Amino acid sequence: MALTGVLRPGFIQIRVLDMAEALVHYRDRLGLQEVSTGADGRVYLKGFDEFDRHSVVLREADEAGMDLIGFKVLDEATLIDFTRKLDTANIAVDHVEAGEQPGLGRRVGFTIPSGHRIELYAQMELSETGPETFNPNVWPSEPKGMAATRFDHALLYGPRIAEVTDLFCDVLGFRLAEKVDLGPGGLAVWLTCSNKAHDIAFVENPEPGRFHHVAFFLETVNAVLHAGDIMAYHDIPIDIGPTRHGITRGYTIYFFDPSGNRNEVFAGGYSYYPDNPTREWTPDQLGKGIFYYERELNEAFLSVYT
Protein backbone atom coordinates (compact mmCIF):
# COMPACT_ATOMS: atom_id res chain seq x y z
CA MET A 1 0.00 0.00 0.00
CA ALA A 2 1.44 3.37 -0.98
CA LEU A 3 -0.54 5.58 1.40
CA THR A 4 0.50 4.87 4.98
CA GLY A 5 1.18 6.82 8.16
CA VAL A 6 -1.28 9.70 8.48
CA LEU A 7 -4.17 9.03 6.07
CA ARG A 8 -6.19 12.25 6.19
CA PRO A 9 -7.76 14.95 8.34
CA GLY A 10 -10.51 12.75 9.77
CA PHE A 11 -12.60 15.09 11.86
CA ILE A 12 -12.74 18.70 12.99
CA GLN A 13 -14.45 20.02 16.12
CA ILE A 14 -15.84 23.51 15.53
CA ARG A 15 -17.20 25.94 18.15
CA VAL A 16 -20.51 27.58 17.30
CA LEU A 17 -22.49 30.25 19.14
CA ASP A 18 -25.95 28.85 18.42
CA MET A 19 -26.42 25.13 17.74
CA ALA A 20 -29.84 25.43 16.10
CA GLU A 21 -28.55 27.97 13.56
CA ALA A 22 -25.36 25.98 13.03
CA LEU A 23 -27.31 22.81 12.29
CA VAL A 24 -29.42 24.51 9.65
CA HIS A 25 -26.19 25.72 8.06
CA TYR A 26 -24.09 22.56 8.17
CA ARG A 27 -26.90 20.04 7.61
CA ASP A 28 -29.43 21.81 5.40
CA ARG A 29 -27.19 24.22 3.47
CA LEU A 30 -23.85 22.38 3.20
CA GLY A 31 -25.71 19.09 3.01
CA LEU A 32 -23.83 17.14 5.68
CA GLN A 33 -25.65 14.15 7.17
CA GLU A 34 -26.60 14.59 10.83
CA VAL A 35 -25.33 11.50 12.64
CA SER A 36 -26.11 11.98 16.33
CA THR A 37 -26.21 14.34 19.29
CA GLY A 38 -24.07 13.50 22.30
CA ALA A 39 -25.15 13.72 25.94
CA ASP A 40 -23.01 16.87 26.26
CA GLY A 41 -24.82 18.54 23.35
CA ARG A 42 -22.11 18.10 20.72
CA VAL A 43 -23.59 17.30 17.32
CA TYR A 44 -21.88 14.87 14.93
CA LEU A 45 -22.14 15.10 11.13
CA LYS A 46 -20.50 13.68 8.00
CA GLY A 47 -20.32 14.13 4.26
CA PHE A 48 -22.21 11.63 2.10
CA ASP A 49 -19.04 10.17 0.58
CA GLU A 50 -17.27 9.44 3.87
CA PHE A 51 -17.14 5.88 5.23
CA ASP A 52 -16.33 6.82 8.82
CA ARG A 53 -19.04 7.60 11.35
CA HIS A 54 -18.47 11.35 11.55
CA SER A 55 -16.09 14.06 10.34
CA VAL A 56 -17.56 17.28 11.72
CA VAL A 57 -18.29 17.89 15.39
CA LEU A 58 -20.15 21.05 16.41
CA ARG A 59 -19.81 22.27 20.01
CA GLU A 60 -21.85 25.21 21.28
CA ALA A 61 -19.55 27.62 23.13
CA ASP A 62 -19.02 31.23 24.16
CA GLU A 63 -16.70 31.90 21.27
CA ALA A 64 -16.39 30.77 17.68
CA GLY A 65 -13.35 28.95 16.33
CA MET A 66 -11.88 25.46 16.22
CA ASP A 67 -11.20 23.11 19.12
CA LEU A 68 -9.08 20.56 17.30
CA ILE A 69 -8.44 18.55 14.18
CA GLY A 70 -8.12 14.76 14.38
CA PHE A 71 -5.96 12.99 11.80
CA LYS A 72 -6.65 9.34 11.11
CA VAL A 73 -3.60 7.11 10.89
CA LEU A 74 -3.39 3.71 9.21
CA ASP A 75 -3.65 1.43 12.23
CA GLU A 76 -2.87 1.00 15.92
CA ALA A 77 0.78 0.11 15.27
CA THR A 78 1.14 3.36 13.34
CA LEU A 79 -0.44 5.28 16.22
CA ILE A 80 2.05 3.74 18.65
CA ASP A 81 4.90 4.57 16.28
CA PHE A 82 3.82 8.23 15.97
CA THR A 83 3.51 8.48 19.76
CA ARG A 84 7.14 7.36 20.03
CA LYS A 85 8.25 9.82 17.36
CA LEU A 86 6.45 12.71 19.09
CA ASP A 87 8.13 11.73 22.35
CA THR A 88 11.54 11.63 20.65
CA ALA A 89 10.84 15.11 19.25
CA ASN A 90 10.09 16.32 22.81
CA ILE A 91 6.47 17.08 22.04
CA ALA A 92 4.26 16.49 25.08
CA VAL A 93 1.29 14.28 24.29
CA ASP A 94 -1.87 13.50 26.23
CA HIS A 95 -4.30 10.66 25.79
CA VAL A 96 -8.04 10.80 25.18
CA GLU A 97 -9.91 7.60 25.98
CA ALA A 98 -11.90 5.74 23.37
CA GLY A 99 -15.53 6.80 23.37
CA GLU A 100 -14.97 10.45 24.32
CA GLN A 101 -16.63 10.94 20.96
CA PRO A 102 -19.11 8.20 20.01
CA GLY A 103 -17.63 5.53 17.78
CA LEU A 104 -14.12 6.94 18.00
CA GLY A 105 -11.11 5.05 19.33
CA ARG A 106 -8.37 6.33 21.61
CA ARG A 107 -6.64 9.53 20.61
CA VAL A 108 -3.17 10.95 21.13
CA GLY A 109 -3.27 14.73 21.39
CA PHE A 110 -0.71 17.51 21.40
CA THR A 111 -0.44 21.27 20.92
CA ILE A 112 1.66 22.46 17.99
CA PRO A 113 3.78 25.66 18.13
CA SER A 114 1.04 27.69 16.39
CA GLY A 115 -1.22 27.00 19.38
CA HIS A 116 -3.56 24.50 17.73
CA ARG A 117 -4.58 21.13 19.16
CA ILE A 118 -3.94 18.17 16.88
CA GLU A 119 -4.95 14.59 17.62
CA LEU A 120 -4.13 11.25 16.02
CA TYR A 121 -6.36 8.20 16.09
CA ALA A 122 -6.53 4.85 14.31
CA GLN A 123 -10.08 3.64 14.83
CA MET A 124 -13.50 4.99 14.02
CA GLU A 125 -16.70 3.01 13.51
CA LEU A 126 -18.01 2.85 9.98
CA SER A 127 -21.08 4.92 9.23
CA GLU A 128 -24.42 3.19 8.85
CA THR A 129 -25.25 5.65 6.05
CA GLY A 130 -21.86 5.71 4.33
CA PRO A 131 -21.13 4.92 0.68
CA GLU A 132 -22.49 1.62 -0.58
CA THR A 133 -20.00 -1.19 -1.17
CA PHE A 134 -22.13 -3.75 -3.03
CA ASN A 135 -23.23 -2.70 -6.51
CA PRO A 136 -22.79 0.83 -5.19
CA ASN A 137 -24.81 3.81 -6.33
CA VAL A 138 -22.95 7.10 -6.72
CA TRP A 139 -24.37 8.17 -3.36
CA PRO A 140 -26.08 6.29 -0.54
CA SER A 141 -28.96 8.77 -0.52
CA GLU A 142 -29.68 11.88 -2.52
CA PRO A 143 -27.32 14.65 -1.36
CA LYS A 144 -28.93 17.80 0.00
CA GLY A 145 -27.95 21.46 -0.26
CA MET A 146 -24.42 22.06 -1.49
CA ALA A 147 -23.81 18.28 -1.50
CA ALA A 148 -20.58 18.36 0.50
CA THR A 149 -18.82 15.05 -0.17
CA ARG A 150 -16.34 15.24 2.71
CA PHE A 151 -14.40 17.33 5.20
CA ASP A 152 -11.38 18.12 3.05
CA HIS A 153 -8.87 20.38 4.82
CA ALA A 154 -8.47 23.42 7.06
CA LEU A 155 -6.34 26.58 7.08
CA LEU A 156 -5.07 27.67 10.49
CA TYR A 157 -3.47 30.96 11.58
CA GLY A 158 -0.79 31.18 14.24
CA PRO A 159 2.87 31.89 15.05
CA ARG A 160 6.00 29.73 14.56
CA ILE A 161 4.89 28.19 11.26
CA ALA A 162 8.46 27.13 10.39
CA GLU A 163 8.45 24.91 13.49
CA VAL A 164 4.95 23.67 12.67
CA THR A 165 6.13 22.72 9.18
CA ASP A 166 9.11 20.81 10.56
CA LEU A 167 6.85 18.96 12.98
CA PHE A 168 4.36 17.93 10.30
CA CYS A 169 7.09 16.93 7.82
CA ASP A 170 9.75 15.41 10.06
CA VAL A 171 7.56 13.76 12.71
CA LEU A 172 4.21 13.12 11.00
CA GLY A 173 5.50 12.42 7.48
CA PHE A 174 3.67 15.20 5.63
CA ARG A 175 5.15 16.86 2.53
CA LEU A 176 5.37 20.54 1.73
CA ALA A 177 3.34 20.96 -1.46
CA GLU A 178 3.48 24.76 -1.68
CA LYS A 179 4.92 27.61 0.33
CA VAL A 180 5.23 31.38 0.48
CA ASP A 181 8.19 32.89 2.33
CA LEU A 182 6.80 36.16 3.73
CA GLY A 183 10.24 37.26 4.97
CA PRO A 184 9.82 38.99 8.33
CA GLY A 185 6.11 38.10 8.11
CA GLY A 186 6.96 34.40 8.43
CA LEU A 187 5.66 31.54 6.32
CA ALA A 188 2.52 30.29 4.62
CA VAL A 189 2.54 26.54 3.93
CA TRP A 190 0.30 23.95 2.27
CA LEU A 191 1.00 20.47 3.61
CA THR A 192 -0.17 17.11 2.29
CA CYS A 193 -0.15 13.59 3.71
CA SER A 194 -1.86 12.10 0.68
CA ASN A 195 -2.55 12.44 -3.02
CA LYS A 196 -4.40 15.75 -2.38
CA ALA A 197 -2.76 19.11 -3.04
CA HIS A 198 -3.23 19.92 0.66
CA ASP A 199 -4.60 18.30 3.77
CA ILE A 200 -3.83 21.23 6.08
CA ALA A 201 -2.43 24.73 5.60
CA PHE A 202 -0.95 27.34 7.92
CA VAL A 203 -0.38 31.10 7.63
CA GLU A 204 1.87 33.00 10.02
CA ASN A 205 -0.06 35.23 12.41
CA PRO A 206 0.86 36.71 15.80
CA GLU A 207 -2.27 35.41 17.55
CA PRO A 208 -1.97 31.69 18.33
CA GLY A 209 -4.67 29.10 17.74
CA ARG A 210 -6.78 30.95 15.21
CA PHE A 211 -9.11 29.32 12.70
CA HIS A 212 -9.20 30.65 9.14
CA HIS A 213 -11.46 28.11 7.43
CA VAL A 214 -12.70 24.56 7.13
CA ALA A 215 -13.14 23.27 3.58
CA PHE A 216 -15.65 20.78 2.19
CA PHE A 217 -15.02 18.97 -1.05
CA LEU A 218 -17.59 19.16 -3.86
CA GLU A 219 -17.56 16.86 -6.88
CA THR A 220 -17.34 19.44 -9.67
CA VAL A 221 -16.86 23.10 -10.47
CA ASN A 222 -20.55 23.21 -11.37
CA ALA A 223 -21.31 22.09 -7.83
CA VAL A 224 -19.31 25.08 -6.54
CA LEU A 225 -21.50 27.39 -8.64
CA HIS A 226 -24.63 25.63 -7.38
CA ALA A 227 -23.35 26.18 -3.84
CA GLY A 228 -23.11 29.88 -4.70
CA ASP A 229 -26.76 29.82 -5.79
CA ILE A 230 -27.70 28.34 -2.41
CA MET A 231 -25.68 31.01 -0.58
CA ALA A 232 -27.45 33.78 -2.48
CA TYR A 233 -30.91 32.25 -1.99
CA HIS A 234 -30.41 31.85 1.76
CA ASP A 235 -28.48 35.11 2.21
CA ILE A 236 -25.35 33.34 3.52
CA PRO A 237 -22.48 35.87 3.74
CA ILE A 238 -19.90 35.23 1.00
CA ASP A 239 -16.33 36.29 1.68
CA ILE A 240 -15.09 35.82 -1.89
CA GLY A 241 -15.83 33.75 -4.96
CA PRO A 242 -16.60 31.76 -6.93
CA THR A 243 -12.96 32.00 -7.91
CA ARG A 244 -9.87 29.82 -8.18
CA HIS A 245 -6.77 29.35 -6.08
CA GLY A 246 -3.38 29.57 -7.79
CA ILE A 247 -2.06 27.55 -4.87
CA THR A 248 -3.60 24.01 -5.10
CA ARG A 249 -5.51 25.16 -8.24
CA GLY A 250 -8.87 24.40 -6.60
CA TYR A 251 -12.12 26.18 -7.44
CA THR A 252 -13.58 27.85 -4.40
CA ILE A 253 -16.05 30.00 -2.55
CA TYR A 254 -15.23 31.33 0.92
CA PHE A 255 -18.30 32.03 3.05
CA PHE A 256 -19.27 32.17 6.72
CA ASP A 257 -21.31 29.99 9.03
CA PRO A 258 -23.83 31.77 11.34
CA SER A 259 -21.16 32.02 14.08
CA GLY A 260 -18.65 33.68 11.79
CA ASN A 261 -16.46 30.65 11.15
CA ARG A 262 -15.22 30.73 7.58
CA ASN A 263 -16.21 27.77 5.40
CA GLU A 264 -14.98 26.86 1.94
CA VAL A 265 -16.50 24.75 -0.80
CA PHE A 266 -13.66 23.37 -2.89
CA ALA A 267 -13.45 21.36 -6.11
CA GLY A 268 -10.57 20.33 -8.33
CA GLY A 269 -6.98 20.86 -7.29
CA TYR A 270 -4.06 18.89 -8.65
CA SER A 271 -2.95 15.42 -7.61
CA TYR A 272 0.15 15.39 -5.44
CA TYR A 273 2.81 12.68 -5.40
CA PRO A 274 5.54 12.40 -2.78
CA ASP A 275 8.28 12.94 -5.36
CA ASN A 276 6.81 16.28 -6.48
CA PRO A 277 9.02 19.30 -5.77
CA THR A 278 7.64 22.06 -3.53
CA ARG A 279 5.91 24.83 -5.48
CA GLU A 280 6.97 28.26 -4.26
CA TRP A 281 5.35 31.69 -4.49
CA THR A 282 6.91 35.07 -3.79
CA PRO A 283 5.15 37.58 -1.50
CA ASP A 284 4.50 39.97 -4.40
CA GLN A 285 2.51 37.18 -6.12
CA LEU A 286 0.65 36.06 -2.99
CA GLY A 287 -2.59 37.65 -4.19
CA LYS A 288 -2.50 35.54 -7.37
CA GLY A 289 -1.57 32.48 -5.34
CA ILE A 290 -4.59 32.80 -3.08
CA PHE A 291 -7.14 34.27 -5.52
CA TYR A 292 -5.93 33.45 -9.03
CA TYR A 293 -8.47 35.48 -10.99
CA GLU A 294 -8.54 38.60 -8.79
CA ARG A 295 -4.73 38.49 -8.35
CA GLU A 296 -5.03 40.36 -5.07
CA LEU A 297 -6.02 39.44 -1.56
CA ASN A 298 -9.23 40.79 -0.17
CA GLU A 299 -8.89 42.57 3.14
CA ALA A 300 -10.72 39.83 5.01
CA PHE A 301 -8.25 37.08 4.02
CA LEU A 302 -5.58 38.41 6.36
CA SER A 303 -7.64 39.96 9.15
CA VAL A 304 -10.89 38.01 9.55
CA TYR A 305 -10.69 34.72 11.42
CA THR A 306 -12.10 33.12 14.56
Added chain:
Amino acid sequence: MNGGAEAGPASTRPVTCTVANATGDEDGAPGPGTTFAVGADLPVLHAMIRAAQRCIPVGCRGGGCGACRVRVLAGAYATRRMSRRHVSAADEAEQIVLACCLLPSSDIVVERAPAPAAIPHAGPLGAESP
Protein backbone atom coordinates in the same frame (compact mmCIF):
# COMPACT_ATOMS: atom_id res chain seq x y z
CA MET B 1 -31.43 36.61 21.14
CA ASN B 2 -28.96 36.71 23.98
CA GLY B 3 -27.66 39.41 26.31
CA GLY B 4 -27.59 43.11 25.64
CA ALA B 5 -30.00 45.71 26.85
CA GLU B 6 -33.72 45.01 26.75
CA ALA B 7 -35.20 45.61 23.35
CA GLY B 8 -38.51 47.12 22.56
CA PRO B 9 -40.90 45.29 20.27
CA ALA B 10 -39.49 44.65 16.83
CA SER B 11 -42.59 46.23 15.34
CA THR B 12 -41.14 49.64 16.24
CA ARG B 13 -38.70 49.20 13.38
CA PRO B 14 -37.50 50.40 10.89
CA VAL B 15 -35.20 52.71 12.77
CA THR B 16 -31.98 54.53 11.92
CA CYS B 17 -28.40 53.96 12.99
CA THR B 18 -25.93 56.82 13.17
CA VAL B 19 -22.23 56.04 13.28
CA ALA B 20 -20.80 59.01 15.14
CA ASN B 21 -17.57 60.62 14.02
CA ALA B 22 -17.47 58.63 10.81
CA THR B 23 -17.61 59.33 7.14
CA GLY B 24 -18.96 56.88 4.63
CA ASP B 25 -15.38 55.72 4.08
CA GLU B 26 -14.03 52.42 5.26
CA ASP B 27 -11.09 54.06 7.04
CA GLY B 28 -13.52 55.52 9.53
CA ALA B 29 -11.84 58.93 9.45
CA PRO B 30 -13.57 61.50 11.66
CA GLY B 31 -16.51 63.14 9.98
CA PRO B 32 -19.95 64.48 10.68
CA GLY B 33 -21.49 61.04 11.17
CA THR B 34 -23.22 58.64 8.84
CA THR B 35 -26.84 57.56 9.16
CA PHE B 36 -28.66 54.66 7.50
CA ALA B 37 -31.97 52.87 7.94
CA VAL B 38 -32.14 49.54 9.77
CA GLY B 39 -35.00 47.31 8.64
CA ALA B 40 -36.86 44.84 10.83
CA ASP B 41 -34.84 41.85 12.09
CA LEU B 42 -31.70 43.12 10.39
CA PRO B 43 -28.53 43.66 12.44
CA VAL B 44 -26.91 47.09 12.11
CA LEU B 45 -23.96 45.81 10.08
CA HIS B 46 -26.15 43.99 7.58
CA ALA B 47 -28.31 47.11 7.22
CA MET B 48 -25.18 49.18 6.63
CA ILE B 49 -24.06 46.81 3.85
CA ARG B 50 -27.53 46.94 2.28
CA ALA B 51 -27.35 50.77 2.41
CA ALA B 52 -24.01 50.63 0.55
CA GLN B 53 -22.19 52.26 3.47
CA ARG B 54 -18.80 51.13 4.79
CA CYS B 55 -18.33 53.18 7.97
CA ILE B 56 -17.98 50.05 10.14
CA PRO B 57 -15.48 47.33 9.13
CA VAL B 58 -17.13 44.19 7.76
CA GLY B 59 -15.79 40.81 8.86
CA CYS B 60 -17.50 37.47 9.38
CA ARG B 61 -20.97 38.96 9.95
CA GLY B 62 -21.76 36.26 12.52
CA GLY B 63 -20.33 37.46 15.86
CA GLY B 64 -17.10 35.50 15.55
CA CYS B 65 -14.25 37.71 14.35
CA GLY B 66 -14.66 41.02 16.20
CA ALA B 67 -14.01 43.28 13.20
CA CYS B 68 -17.19 45.32 13.71
CA ARG B 69 -16.83 46.18 17.43
CA VAL B 70 -18.76 49.34 18.28
CA ARG B 71 -19.93 51.14 21.40
CA VAL B 72 -23.59 52.11 21.62
CA LEU B 73 -23.85 55.75 22.65
CA ALA B 74 -27.64 56.03 22.60
CA GLY B 75 -30.65 53.87 21.84
CA ALA B 76 -32.36 50.63 22.86
CA TYR B 77 -31.18 47.30 21.51
CA ALA B 78 -30.80 43.57 21.86
CA THR B 79 -27.90 41.45 20.66
CA ARG B 80 -27.38 38.03 19.18
CA ARG B 81 -24.74 35.91 20.92
CA MET B 82 -21.24 37.32 20.36
CA SER B 83 -17.82 35.66 20.81
CA ARG B 84 -16.62 36.32 24.38
CA ARG B 85 -13.15 36.59 22.94
CA HIS B 86 -14.17 39.90 21.37
CA VAL B 87 -16.87 41.17 23.72
CA SER B 88 -16.40 40.42 27.44
CA ALA B 89 -19.16 40.75 30.02
CA ALA B 90 -17.46 43.98 31.15
CA ASP B 91 -17.49 45.22 27.56
CA GLU B 92 -21.20 44.49 27.30
CA ALA B 93 -21.81 46.50 30.49
CA GLU B 94 -20.15 49.42 28.71
CA GLN B 95 -22.43 48.97 25.68
CA ILE B 96 -19.62 47.52 23.55
CA VAL B 97 -21.11 45.09 21.03
CA LEU B 98 -20.50 43.68 17.57
CA ALA B 99 -22.51 45.56 14.95
CA CYS B 100 -23.26 42.30 13.13
CA CYS B 101 -25.17 41.13 16.23
CA LEU B 102 -26.74 44.48 17.13
CA LEU B 103 -30.52 44.66 16.80
CA PRO B 104 -31.80 48.14 17.61
CA SER B 105 -35.40 48.76 18.64
CA SER B 106 -35.10 52.54 18.54
CA ASP B 107 -32.95 54.98 16.63
CA ILE B 108 -29.41 54.21 17.72
CA VAL B 109 -26.03 55.98 17.78
CA VAL B 110 -22.78 54.01 17.80
CA GLU B 111 -19.07 54.69 17.49
CA ARG B 112 -16.29 52.35 16.43
CA ALA B 113 -14.57 50.67 19.38
CA PRO B 114 -10.96 49.44 19.32
CA ALA B 115 -10.14 45.72 19.55
CA PRO B 116 -9.53 44.35 23.07
CA ALA B 117 -6.00 45.13 24.25
CA ALA B 118 -5.28 41.40 24.67
CA ILE B 119 -5.73 40.80 20.94
CA PRO B 120 -2.94 42.22 18.77
CA HIS B 121 -5.02 41.44 15.67
CA ALA B 122 -2.30 42.26 13.20
CA GLY B 123 -2.20 39.79 10.35
CA PRO B 124 0.78 38.50 8.40
CA LEU B 125 2.99 41.03 6.62
CA GLY B 126 2.22 43.31 9.54
CA ALA B 127 -1.14 44.14 8.01
CA GLU B 128 -3.36 46.05 10.37
CA SER B 129 -6.85 44.76 10.82
CA PRO B 130 -9.74 47.08 10.05
